[in-house]
Each structure stands twice: as C-alpha cells, then as structure tokens.
Amino acid sequence: MDNCKVAIMDIATGQEVMAVDVLQPDTSNWIHRVRSHPTQPVLVVAQENKHIGFIDTRTGQLAHDMVAHLDAVTSVAVDSSGTFLLSASHDCSVRLWNFDSKTCVQEITAHRKKFDEAIFDVAFHPSKSLIASAGADAFAKCYV
Helix, strand or coil, rough: CCCCCCECCCCCCCCEEEECCCCCCCCCEEEEEEEECCCCEEEEEEECCCCCEEEEECCCCEEEEECCCCCCCEEECCCCCCEEEEEECCCCEEEECCCCCCEEEEECCCCCCEECCCCEEEEEECCCCEEEEEEEEEEEEEEE
16 A cells, blocks of 8 residues: 555455554655554554554554654564564664563664664564564574
C-alpha cells in the first residue's frame, strides 16, 4: 500500500479485516517493517519518520507511537519472550528497548553509512541471547 496504512488480513479468505492509519499529520511516511508481538495482540511498525508505532490488533488503533531514532527506522524485531524490542536505523544505530516501558536499555553504533543508508535489518536468535544486524556497509554483525 502507498497510503501508510497497515492492513490486517484474514489468511483463509484473503480479505482485509481492518486497516490502521499510521501516518502522522502533515508528514510523508513509509513503513519499512511490521512485526507481530509473540504473546500480545500488538503489531510493531518501523517507519521512515523516525518513529516506531504500536498497533493494538483487537481495536485496530495506534496504541502508542514514539520517536525512536535520529533517522528512518528501517527494521524492528521482538524477542521470543516478548520482553525486548530491537530497532535499527539509517542513523547507524541498533537500539534495544524494554517492550513494556518503551525505554531504550542499550544503543550500539553498529554500521557505517553508505549512500545515506546504514542498517537494513535486525534479528534476535530464537533461543540464544544473540542479536544480529545487516548493514549497507556490506557487514552482517552478531552481538552477544
């Protein structure tokens, strides 16, 4: 979609169940990544406008929105327990957040910019305490 809406679809029918507008007033915005929380009815949205949005999938409302980085948020990931959120940005940083309090608990300057882009993706290991990032500088990095 090019209208900055997150659509929740019924997999069986292929029909749209609801659409949530994550566009802030008077801004242009792209959605880079959408991830589902493993235990809560929440979608996490990485946005071009430096924000991370939290959508309540029961109501279809934007439950929380926060400025998370100094440049576009390119990727988000939620750990398997749902305790932590990981975000990446073109500001060259990876940030680890407490999911419930929405506070940053660690920031890593992880990659160098290349053609105004920095980090493309982040991920948690499903069972070990490892995180990884992939950047425009052609490096994939793992952190303990």
